[in-house]
Amino acid sequence: MAGTGVFAEILDGDVYMYYADGEWKKSSSGKTVAIINPTTRKTQYKVQACTQEEVNKAMESAKAAQKSWAKTPLWKRAELLHKAAAILKEHKAPIAECLVKEIAKPAKDAVTEVVRSGDLVSYTAEEGVRILGEGKFLVSDSFPGNERTKYCLTSKIPLGVILAIPPFNYPVNLAVSKIAPALIAGNSLVLKPPTQGAVSALHMVHCFHLAGFPKGLISCVTGKGSEIGDFLTMHPGVNCISFTGGDTGIAISKKAGMIPLQMELGGKDACIVLEDADLDLVASNIIKGGFSYSGQRCTAVKVVLVMESVADALVEKVKAKIAKLTVGPPEDDCDITPVVSESSANFIEGLVKDAKEKGATFCQDYKRDGNLIWPLLLDNVRPDMRIAWEEPFGPVLPIIRINSIEEGIHHCNASNFGLQGSVFTKDVNKAILISDAMETGTVQINSAPARGPDHFPFQGLKDSGIGSQGVANSINMMTKIKSTVINLPTPSYTIGNGGHSKL
Numbered sequence: 001m002a003g004t005g006v007f008a009e010i011l012d013g014d015v016y017m018y019y020a021d022g023e024w025k026k027s028s029s030g031k032t033v034a035i036i037n038p039t040t041r042k043t044q045y046k047v048q049a050c051t052q053e054e055v056n057k058a059m060e061s062a063k064a065a066q067k068s069w070a071k072t073p074l075w076k077r078a079e080l081l082h083k084a085a086a087i088l089k090e091h092k093a094p095i096a097e098c099l100v101k102e103i104a105k106p107a108k109d110a111v112t113e114v115v116r117s118g119d120l121v122s123y124t125a126e127e128g129v130r131i132l133g134e135g136k137f138l139v140s141d142s143f144p145g146n147e148r149t150k151y152c153l154t155s156k157i158p159l160g161v162i163l164a165i166p167p168f169n170y171p172v173n174l175a176v177s178k179i180a181p182a183l184i185a186g187n188s189l190v191l192k193p194p195t196q197g198a199v200s201a202l203h204m205v206h207c208f209h210l211a212g213f214p215k216g217l218i219s220c221v222t223g224k225g226s227e228i229g230d231f232l233t234m235h236p237g238v239n240c241i242s243f244t245g246g247d248t249g250i251a252i253s254k255k256a257g258m259i260p261l262q263m264e265l266g267g268k269d270a271c272i273v274l275e276d277a278d279l280d281l282v283a284s285n286i287i288k289g290g291f292s293y294s295g296q297r298c299t300a301v302k303v304v305l306v307m308e309s310v311a312d313a314l315v316e317k318v319k320a321k322i323a324k325l326t327v328g329p330p331e332d333d334c335d336i337t338p339v340v341s342e343s344s345a346n347f348i349e350g351l352v353k354d355a356k357e358k359g360a361t362f363c364q365d366y367k368r369d370g371n372l373i374w375p376l377l378l379d380n381v382r383p384d385m386r387i388a389w390e391e392p393f394g395p396v397l398p399i400i401r402i403n404s405i406e407e408g409i410h411h412c413n414a415s416n417f418g419l420q421g422s423v424f425t426k427d428v429n430k431a432i433l434i435s436d437a438m439e440t441g442t443v444q445i446n447s448a449p450a451r452g453p454d455h456f457p458f459q460g461l462k463d464s465g466i467g468s469q470g471v472a473n474s475i476n477m478m479t480k481i482k483s484t485v486i487n488l489p490t491p492s493y494t495i496g497n498g499g500h501s502k503l
């Protein structure tokens with residue numbers, strides 16, 4: 001159970017502690033932040049509201065710990081990460097329980113998130129050993145006007161202190177996708193978990209504590225982003241920010257100093273369906289892509305752009321599948337569970353009302369009970385409706401009927417987002433041309449958008465992000481190239497070669 005057994009030491013009374021200097025601590029603020037269970041809408045957990053002074057101390061410890069961690073052999077860093085991954089997987093049940101209670105993730109998906117996270121940590125350790133174990137060797141005479149008098153050796157060095165800020169929907173997986181690359185590359189890390197998801201993240205951090213990482217190398221400071229966020233992101237001790245979330249990321253990138261930023265932000269992933277598509281395949285991908293975790297995934301299918309001639313048939317197939325989705329509490333492993341907060345449910349409802357007023361066809365009745373919103377397919381959506389452009393982050397999916405491929409591409413590219421997109425057709429040549437025309441970081445052919453497998457590159461264009469994630473990209477992003485140039489007194493290959501050497 002959460003907060004018991006090995007996790008008992010992270011709890012003080014009914015408040016979870018924050019982690020700094022290798023210890024679990026109570027904040028001197030005396031204040032706590034309540035985590036509301038999305039299903040019961042009652043306080044489930046409490047975490048510490050950390051002060052600026054506590055953030056300063058965590059940053060100082062992170063800076064000091066990083067210096068010696070960078071000198072720790074790569075294989076030893078990898079060994080500790082493998083150990084943390086094993087501990088994480090061993091404790092998947094209590095961590096998954098937190099995910100169910102804090103963010104209403106369906107029970108089986110919650111376990112999958114923890115196992116996937118353990119695998120990600122191990123994979124990153126493996127990949128890090130390979131990527132960081134290699135450098136480059138360059139010779140000067142490949143550039144015009146140079147003799148072979150310079151040998152350049154490059155290697156990858158850590159950046160320093162990484163600030164990691166993940167969102168509520170994958171508080172464990174999107175935290176370790178930042179922690180593991182940071183650590184294998186020789187950085188230290190300060191984690192600011194999402195408030196909804198903080199307790200799952202604190203349990204995960206305890207697994208790293210149990211693995212025996214040096215004191216101060218990892219810290220986890222809790223508190224509302226709106227209160228400590230700016231102090232963290234503008235902190236002079238931070239050398240890189242890895243953020244996943246919504247528009248907050250755009251604001252952070254304007255405020256952050258001259259440091260590398262990795263930003264994975266929102267999306268309005270379009271699914272373009274051509275006339276020759278396998279409609280059964282499309283329908284199952286729309287269900288998986290649009291409604292898993294109640295649509296609260298940045299990679300969810302967020303608008304379907306279907307050719308008019310096959311639209312009726314597709315809508316019928318999707319409707320039939322929606323009717324089979326189970327709706328209810330995450331503990332029962334229902335397909336559709338309450339969305340994360342009341343304000344999120346209200347926002348989704350606003351989009352639905354706007355679509356209703358503007359004449360969208362409701363394929364089901366709109367139904368809501370607290371934060372629980374029944375899955376809803378909106379047909380005949382037009383560009384003047386908000387739902388055509390905004391991401392509901394909920395189980396509501398708009399369908400726009402199109403009369404040409406160009407119309408579909410135009411809608412996709414007119415979005416301010418550019419995360420992923422998908423195209424369904426049996427004509428692979430057409431699919432490639434459409435993929436090239438779509439202004440998104442990834443295009444999936446004949447499948448719904450998805451970030452995983454976690455070693456694939458993952459990136460968004462426009463307002464969807466800066467940089468690229470995925471195991472290898474994150475390791476590279478959290479390092480800098482260092483060159484050492486060996487200068488020879490005479491060009492190489494001249495000694496013993498016709499007497500040109502001046503030695």
Ligand SMILES: NC(=O)C1=CN([C@@H]2O[C@H](COP(=O)(O)OP(=O)(O)OC[C@H]3O[C@@H](n4cnc5c(N)ncnc54)[C@H](OP(=O)(O)O)[C@@H]3O)[C@@H](O)[C@H]2O)C=CC1
Pocket residue numbers: 165166167168169192193194195196223224225226228229230233244245246247248249252264265266267297298391393419460464
């Ligand atoms: N591209 C991607 O990979 C993903 C994108 N997203 C996007 O994220 C959004 C939903 O996630 P959500 O968690 O609500 O996103 P938010 O942007 O609201 O929050 C993300 C994180 O930022 C923190 N935060 C809030 N304010 C600040 C601040 N001023 N400075 C620093 N940090 C701050 C939050 O903390 P707190 O919880 O305390 O407010 C949370 O940890 C959607 O738009 C979705 O598309 C989500 C997942 C993946």
Ligand SMILES: O=C(O)[C@H](O)COP(=O)(O)O
Pocket residue numbers: 169170174296297298299300449450451452
């Ligand atoms: O946070 C998100 O929504 C993700 O990064 C998407 O991950 P997934 O495609 O594996 O669900």
